[in-house]
Amino acid sequence: MNRIRNLFANKDDRRILSIYFTAGYPALDSTLAIAEALENAGADFLEIGFPYSDPVADGPVIQHSSEMALRNGMTLDVLFGQLKDLRKRVDIPVLLMGYVNPVLQYGVENFCKACAEVGVDGVIVPDLPMYEYEAHYQSVFEKHGLSNIFLVTPQTSEERIRKIDGLSTGFIYLLSSSATTGKNLAVSETSESYFSRIRAMALENPTVIGFGISNHETFVHATDHADGAIVGSAFVQLLGEPDYHTKITSFIRQLKGKTDGL
Template sequence: MNRLKHLFEHKKGPALSIYFTAGYPELNATLDIAEALEKAGADFLEIGFPYSDPVADGPVIQESSQKALDNGMTLEILFKQLKDLRKRVTIPVMLMGYVNPVLQYGVENFCRDAAKAGVDGVIVPDLPMYEYEELYSECFAKHQLSNIFLVTPQTSEERIRKIDSLSNGFIYLLSSSSTTGKNLSVSQNVEDYFKRIKSMNLDNPVVIGFGISDHESFQKANQYANGAIVGSAFVKLLGSGDGYLEKIPEFIRKIKGSGVS
């Protein structure tokens, strides 16, 4: 059983995913951060590979991407860092980024190296669904990588059903159509959207991202989903100066709340 499937079938309570940008705040901090997050109680991770034009990202993650690029981070370096991933981290790990660097690296090379490192899946927000299905799905399947699709409040039921049929990890439910870093505000429209998705009884677990930053928003999201993703709030912590690794346990505790494993 793959790590993602095992997580969602056996996890008691909501799952917490943490996103961070590879190469930020320091080039070689990737595995130190990942290991610290698992020890602190994160259930799965999203490691972002930086890109110079991150259109879906808010200012915090944009800044972290630029800093990571300035530090010298590339996909080649990231995969070299990840060669020891499974010696230090046991929870599911996703790679997240934009399609341009993947195409430049080569989709086959990317999938091969991700699988070799022990990566469980990939989130590429600007990869069109039809391109994935027609051109790349066999490559992902060959290397046993889940491709994670994003759903927004504007996504039609027909498309969501199609995404569900193509997915074998989880579905990434955006809380809004804005960029990352906006606080989750569960208005009536957003609540209706969450309820609509939940009522569809999809085959894949649903994880909510964008705007999850504290225990309250984590709890709100998990009324409607199997887990939630924290990104910008954690990236801010990484940019807060020396000692960021020591701050991780308290950060995770505050998101999950006392008594939540």
Template sequence: MSRIKELFETKKNILSIYYTAGYPGLNDTVTVAEALEQNGAQIIEVGFPYSDPVADGPIIQASSKQSLDQGMDLKTLFEQLKDLRKRVNIPVVLMGYFNTVLQFGVENFCKACVEVGVDGCIVPDLPIVEYEELYQPIFEKYGISNIFLVTPQTSPERIRKIDAISTGFIYLVSSSATTGQQLQLSENTEGYFSRIADMKLKNPMMTGFGIYNKETFDKACQYANGAIIGSAFVKVLDPNDLTGSIKSFMTAFKP
């Protein structure tokens, strides 16, 4: 059983934390992952930076630029992750833009994920049709879960298609804004969450975009299997006290 599948079958209100690889320091990637697991994270999403991160807000954009300036790329990231599974046991997902994966080579990317123990990936700008026609066999060959995003504008037909071809979880985007905008549970947002819940999809769901504290995490979990925090976490990372700043942030989410 995959780590992702086992987690969703045994846990509720799952906390996933996103951060940028190579930030705040180039060699901090696995240190951050290890500290997150030690302090209660249940899924880790490692972002590989890109020069034009259109879906990301200013905090993650700034972390991506700093990481790239320090020399981060996919080759470096996979080198950093080669001992990942000696230090981290929970599911790990990579997140980034398709141009970076395409330049690295889709099969090379999936093969490298398996070699270092990465469980899945989130590539927001990879079209479903292109994935089905060109890349799905490669992801399935290596057992890498490709996780798709659903937004308030996604049609029911497309959601059903995403559910049919997904093997990990579905990323439920809370709004059409970029990352880092604080979640406001308006009547429209709650109606959107309820509509998705009523579809009784076969895959578990994680809510992201705008989750920044325990209150918004708990609200998001009312409509999904868990929630993802990104910008709020990246913002507090202190290069002078990395593990301390992680522990302090994660304390708020302890039961």
């Protein structure tokens, strides 16, 4: 059983927290130290973003972090070089997240092979079409033991969600809305209906809600409806503060309500 599946299979009553941050931000060499600090603080799994020059689905905070990371010199080659010691320092599941263009330029086979060699468990590539993945890349991902994480929005049809469930080997990423990252999680009749609809489908894979989760209240709300929740923009914003490394533990504890068992 891979690390992702193992995490959700043994979650019991825990509310699973994932943290997203951009590789190479705030400094080129900060990636691994941040990952280690997040695990020590109580994060359950991590999503490390590889920067791209046109991050259309991201809000201003993550866009800025991508711009700075690229200026700092972050590339996929640099990132894989940094992650060669990942599994000496981090035990929790780690995924890479980014856009398809850098992956295609790197070569899908080379990318998946490099992920497997450094101990990355899965990949989130929002703009990789499902049909293209199934037709051309699924066998490559499976060969290297990588989970490809698919995204679902409030507008996704039941037929497509069922198809995604059948293709998934990790979890399904539920976007809280169709907006860009960084917006606050809206508690509305529409979102409640959406989350309830997904839950009623009794999917085979765990579900994790992302977009707009920034504090304990929104984290609890999201994990009332799904198996886990992802915090991105709020943490990336923290990384822009002076002495951010001294604030990581309190940030995670605040999200989890200062209780490891949450």
